[in-house]
Amino acid sequence: MLRHIKETEKTMGKTFDDIFEGVKDIAEIAGQKTVEIVDVSKLKIELASINNSIKKCHEKLGVLTYNAAKKGTDSAVIDSCIEELDALYAKRDECREKINEVRPVRRCPNCGAARSASAIYCNICGEKIEK
Numbered sequence: 560m561l562r563h564i565k566e567t568e569k570t571m572g573k574t575f576d577d578i579f580e581g582v583k584d585i586a587e588i589a590g591q592k593t594v595e596i597v598d599v600s601k602l603k604i605e606l607a608s609i610n611n612s613i614k615k616c617h618e619k620l621g622v623l624t625y626n627a628a629k630k631g632t633d634s635a636v637i638d639s640c641i642e643e644l645d646a647l648y649a650k651r652d653e654c655r656e657k658i659n660e661v662r663p664v665r666r667c668p669n670c671g672a673a674r675s676a677s678a679i680y681c682n683i684c685g686e687k688i689e690k
Contacts, residue, residue: 595661602658609651616644 620640626632665676669686680687 598661599658602654602661606651606654606658609647609654613644613647613651616640616647620644 620637623637623640627634627637659673665674665678665688666672667674667681667684667686667688670681670684672681672683674681674683674688678688
């Protein structure tokens with residue numbers, strides 16, 4: 560009987576150790592996912608800021624182009640604005656790449672649009688995604 564009690568204690572001890580290890584693993588994974596979510600959120604905020612700058616630069620370019628056509632002004636200012644836009648597009652692409660590194664995305668086989676790994680249909684073209 561004493562032997563049976565000791566074996567039961569060992570088994571329960573192992574079970575509690577296993578449960579504790581499982582809980583510890585889950586907590587570690589949750590922590591990693593939290594960091595991932597925070598990193599992606601920061602990058603998305605940066606991406607939104609870049610997109611806003613691109614929009615403003617497009618508006619500026621439109622005004623400059625209109626004024627150049629209307630008044631015949633020098634196109635050097637327009638060229639400068641285009642260079643600024645090109646730099647913003649490059650920065651936006653870098654930010655998108657960083658997001659994809661942190662949170663890998665898959666591409667739609669039909670249109671190439673980025674989609675989440677769990678998507679069943681493409682949100683751009685509607686193509687059904689095969690697993």
